[in-house]
C-alpha cells in the first residue's frame with residue numbers, strides 16, 4: 618500500500634544488513650511517519666508490548682523476527698536454551714491475538730528440529746521461516762481482498778448510479794496491522810482500485826483510537842472516501858440506512874466461529890444484526906485457534922486505565938499531548954477486546970474463501986481453493 622506516495626510493507630530489512638529489522642512506530646501516526654529499528658529480541662518484545670507495532674498479523678511477524686535476532690545474543694552450547702527463553706519472553710508480550718503464539722510456535726518448531734546447529738546456521742533458518750510467514754500473510758491478505766470484493770460488487774450492483782457502497786469498520790484491520798493490504802480493508806482497497814464507488818465509516822475506536830489514527834490515515838493515503846465517526850454513531854447510521862456492510866478484523870477465532878476483536882466490535886455486530894446488515898469478519902487462517910472450542914476461552918487483555926482517562930493527540934502548538942477527561946480520582950476499566958458470538962457473523966472472509974462462522978466453516982478455512 619502507499620505511504621507518503623511510496624509503496625511498501627510494514628516490516629522490512631536491508632539485504633546486506635539483516636541484523637536490523639525496520640518497522641513504523643504506529644504510536645506516531647497520523648502526525649508523523651517514523652521508522653523504528655529493531656536490533657535485538659528484547660526490542661522486538663518491547664515494540665509489541667508498547668504497541669509500536671500492533672494488529673494481530675504484524676505482532677506475529679515481529680515476534681518471529683525477534684526470535685531470529687535472539688540468535689545473535691548468544692553462542693555455542695547456550696544457543697538452544699537462550700533462544701527458547703526468548704521465545705517464552707515474546708509469548709508474554711500480549712495475550713489475545715493468537716497470531717503471536719502461532720508465529721512463535723512456528724519458530725519453536727525450527728528451533729526444536731535444529732537443536733544442535735550453531736547460532737549463525739540457526740539464525741539463517743529462523744530468518745527464512747520469518748520471511749516465509751511474512752510473505753504468506755501478504756498473500757493471504759491479498760486473497761482475502763479478492764474474495765471480499767465479491768460481496769462489495771454484489772452490493773454495488775444494487776446501487777443507483779453514483780451511489781457508493783457504505784462500509785463500516787472498527788479499529789484498524791488495515792495494512793498497518795498486517796504486512797500489506799490489511800484484512801478488513803483489503804476488499805475495500807481492491808474495490809476502490811477497480812473503480813467501484815466505496816465510502817467507509819471509520820469508528821474512532823476509543824481508547825487508543827486506532828480507527829482515527831490509523832484507519833482514517835490509511836484511507837486518506839489511498840484516496841478512499843471516508844468519514845470518521847464516534848464509536849457510538851454506528852447504531853444510528855445503520856438504523857437510518859446509511860451502512861450497507863460491516864467488515865472488521867479478528868485477533869482470535871475459536872473452533873465454533875466466535876471472534877475476539879477490538880473492544881466495541883460486539884456492539885456493532887448487535888446493531889448490524891438488528892438492522893439486517895451483513896457483518897463479515899476478515900482474517901488469515903493463522904488467526905484461528907483450533908485449540909479452543911468457543912470465545913469463552915479467549916483471554917481478554919486488560920489494559921491500563923490511563924488509556925480511558927486520558928486522550929492523546931496533537932495540540933495547537935503541533936506537539937503530542939495528553940489531556941485528562943475525568944476526575945483524577947475516578948478509576949477506569951479497560952478491557953482491550955470483546956467476543957462477537959458466531960451467530961451474529963454473516964461470514965468469515967479468509968484466504969481460502971468465505972466460510973460460515975460455525976464449526977464446519979472454521980474447519981474449511983484451512984482448505985485452499987483455486988482463485
Ligand code: MRU
Pocket residue numbers: 671672673674714787788789790791794795799800801827865866867868878879953
Ligand atoms: O490492540 P490492537 O491495535 O493490536 O488491536 C487490533 C485489532 O483489534 C485488529 O482489529 C485485529 O488485530 C485485526 S488486524 C488485521
